[in-house]
Amino acid sequence: MIPVKNSEEVKKMRHVCAISAAVLDEICRHVAVGVTTADLDDLTRSVMERYGAESTTFGFRSGKKIFPGYGCFAVNDEIVHGIPSKKKKLREGDIISIDLAMRVDGFVGDNTRTVAVGEISADVERLIAVTQRALKAGIGAAKPGNTIGHISAAIQNLADENGLGIVRELVGHGIGREMHEPPEVPNYGVAGSGPTLKPGMTLAIEPMFTLGLPKISVDSDGWTIRTADGKWAAHSEHTVLVTENAPEVLTLLKK
Numbered sequence: 102m103i104p105v106k107n108s109e110e111v112k113k114m115r116h117v118c119a120i121s122a123a124v125l126d127e128i129c130r131h132v133a134v135g136v137t138t139a140d141l142d143d144l145t146r147s148v149m150e151r152y153g154a155e156s157t158t159f160g161f162r163s164g165k166k167i168f169p170g171y172g173c174f175a176v177n178d179e180i181v182h183g184i185p186s187k188k189k190k191l192r193e194g195d196i197i198s199i200d201l202a203m204r205v206d207g208f209v210g211d212n213t214r215t216v217a218v219g220e221i222s223a224d225v226e227r228l229i230a231v232t233q234r235a236l237k238a239g240i241g242a243a244k245p246g247n248t249i250g251h252i253s254a255a256i257q258n259l260a261d262e263n264g265l266g267i268v269r270e271l272v273g274h275g276i277g278r279e280m281h282e283p284p285e286v287p288n289y290g291v292a293g294s295g296p297t298l299k300p301g302m303t304l305a306i307e308p309m310f311t312l313g314l315p316k317i318s319v320d321s322d323g324w325t326i327r328t329a330d331g332k333w334a335a336h337s338e339h340t341v342l343v344t345e346n347a348p349e350v351l352t353l354l355k356k
């Protein structure tokens with residue numbers, strides 16, 4: 102069963118997602134040469150605290166492992182779940198995917214942006230741009246009467262057209278009271294397959310594309326997921342509300 106939010110719940114989703122967007126934007130603005138991912142995580146903790154938000158990644162359990170970061174910071178060939186580290190210092194030409202999920206008033210917002218550190222190569226710039234366009238395409242398909250497969254297919258199209266790899270092991274997800282709720286939202290698939298979308302559903306849509314093969318490998322820390330071939334990856338995510346009309350991007354930054 103995919104939870105459908107009532108108007109009170111939607112209000113709370115709008116609230117936490119607006120905060121999630123503001124926090125992510127503030128952290129992204131601190132990305133610079135010489136900054137470590139531990140610096141960014143410290144800042145994430147204090148900015149979340151200022152907004153009264155609680156990280157849903159800090160203390161997150163997977164089997165016996167517990168995630169130690171307030172956010173996830175994936176650099177270059179890392180795709181997701183990068184553990185913040187003092188040893189990971191950003192250099193000119195790097196990219197970093199910052200994935201922040203947080204709870205306010207019982208509801209969770211989740212969003213991710215890949216940011217360039219100074220000048221990056223044209224290939225990597227294109228990787229980031231196409232991943233963002235795929236997110237937009239996926240969001241555009243989040244309409245009542247469509248299925249999850251319409252979102253998946255729209256995302257896959259962009260990767261296929263541009264010769265990019267689609268990470269298959271990691272998927273988007275429903276979101277609400279918990280960070281991960283049904284359904285899964287894969288970044289590949291066939292329009293018309295999977296559950297039908299209804300107004301009031303909230304989904305975290307999050308394409309992850311690679312410049313090389315989509316195969317992943319997991320570091321010995323048990324968390325950090327990177328490309329097996331060492332080619333770089335980009336990740337773009339918004340939390341989206343399905344409505345009667347156009348989809349509402351809840352984590353869109355309000356200027």
Ligand code: MG
Pocket residue numbers: 211273274305307338
């Ligand atoms: Mg997510």
